[in-house]
Structure formats: C-alpha cells, structure tokens
Amino acid sequence: MAATQTIKQLLEAGVHFGHQKKRWNPKMKRFIFGEKNGIYIIDLEKTEKALEKALSFLREISANGELVLFVGTKKQAKDVMKEEALRCGMFYVTERWLGGMLTNFTTLKKSIKRHKDIQRMQEDGTMKKLSKKEAAKLTRELAKLNRNLEGVLDMGKLPAAVFVVDSKKEEIAVAEANKLGMAAVGLIDTNCDPDKIDYPIPGNDDAIRSIKLISGMVADAIILGRKAYLDGKAAEKARAAAEAGDEEKVEVDEEAVEDLSKKVLKGKKTAEEEPVAKKTKKITKV
Secondary structure (H helix, E strand, O other): OHHHHHHHHHHHOOOOEEEEOOOOOHHHHHHEEEEEOOEEEEOHHHHHHHHHHHHHHHHHHHHOOOOEEEEOOOHHHHHHHHHHHHHOOOEEEOOOOOOOOOOOHHHHHHHHHHHHHHHHHHHOOHHHHOOHHHHHHHHHHHHHHHHHHHHHOOOOOOOOEEEEEOOOOOHHHHHHHHHHOOEEEEEEOOOOOHHHOOEEEEOOOOOHHHHHHHHHHHHHHHHHHHHHHHHHHHHHHHHHHHHHHOOEEEEEOHHHHHHHHHHHHOOOOOOOOOOOEEEEEEOOOO
8 A cells, every 4th residue: 555655656756757769778778667758757666666665774874973975956846955954954966066075075075164253254354354355355245155056054974865856967976875885866867877876766856746756755864863862862871870779760961962962963972971861869760
C-alpha cells in the first residue's frame, strides 16, 4: 500500500518525464520504461526502489551526526533546495559552485573567515572610518561572498554526503565528492551519468514539482536521522548522570539538547562533560 502511494506521488509530480530521445545517456537505459512522443518515460518502480535506498542512507548518516550538503544551482532548483536544506538544518549551495569547495576546504574556510571579518567591520563601525572608495569595495566584496557562501557560512566540517539536483549541471560538485570518496546522492534525469552517483534517484530534474517532492523526502529523512542522533545523545547522558547520581532523578535538559544540535551542525567537537541531562532532588529509584 505504501509503495503504491509513493508511486502515485511520483506520478502526480511528473517525476516520470525524462528528456527527449536525442538528449540521453545510454547508461540510464536501465531506468527507462519506454518513450512517448519522443520523450523518455522513467520507470517509477525503479525510482521508488532507488529513492528508498537513498533515503535509508541519508537517515543513517544523519543519525550518526554527519552533515549533508544540498547542491542545486539551476533556476528551477534554487529556491526549493535552499528551503528544504534550511528545514532539515543542513547546508546548501544554490548559486555558483566555487571550484574547490570540497577538495580545497581550507581555502573555503578562509573565504568564510573573510566574510565574517568584513561583516564585523560593518557592525563595529570600522567601515565608517575608511574612505568611501575602500568602504564601497569592501561592501561589494561582502555582497559577493554572501551570495556565494550564504548556505555554508556555519559549516565547520566537510559533509559526509552531497545531494544534487541534475548531476550533469553540478558535475564539478559531483567530481569533487567522487575525488574525496564522499557519497553523492542525486536526482538525475535521462541525460545524466548514473555511474558518477552513489545513490542515483532517476527522475525529472527540471520540473519544480518533481524537485520539490524528492528534496522534501530527502529533508524528511535527514530530520528523522537527526532526531535519532539527538535522542541517542540525550539518553546516553541521562544514563551516565543516573549512574553517577544514585538516588537523584534525571531529566533531559531540552535547551542543552538544542545547543548540542547547533554545535554538531557547525562541526564543533562536544565535550564529554557537556550535560544534556540535569539532576533534581532525591527520589526513590525504580
């Protein structure tokens, strides 16, 4: 029943529509059901299986506290990918992919630091002490950095996976992920090379409804994984506190859990002594 419902959703979103026959990659043949009016039709049963496999992987790595980078720079994908990445608390690139964002992460961190330095100059009044020409130059530089780095400013470590819409369009991002041995998950159309993607999801990568549906499912899977990760951390700390507190009651500190979540997303190490559980007065242990 669940499988039928998923295929119905995919069908309604037009995920099954591929590209014209003349614009195809022969490696996608195994995902193609047939053709109609010169357009390839993608086999949604295979899409469903591939989607299930990809979502399971994303839930698993998110449950381990890993990060996922959403990449979608084509016009149809920009807003949707940003929205879904923010919804699940992950990072995104929806403007131009800067070469080396993954393979030269040190340089990326320098650019992020530069952004924060200029921003601080604006906030503390240092910018006002500069000449108009210098201030204008820094303002333009900040705008450019913000446009290109907006979605990764707080990404303190490399992601464990990238999720791309249209691997042909995002070939540089995919190549960098491949080079680092980083998992690539992708919504790929009939003109893409599935061999470059670890978890290919065959489907329409041009229609907004299709992109919205798949990226929404990806975000939902990550949210479930993150919840499992944070619940596990809270339970672990609660057990440790209970063992140390003998007859003291242990309660989960929700604020501490939220703070831990933010630190994990920023790639910061969390100290073992950081409490996500708090003790109250004595009660009888059961």
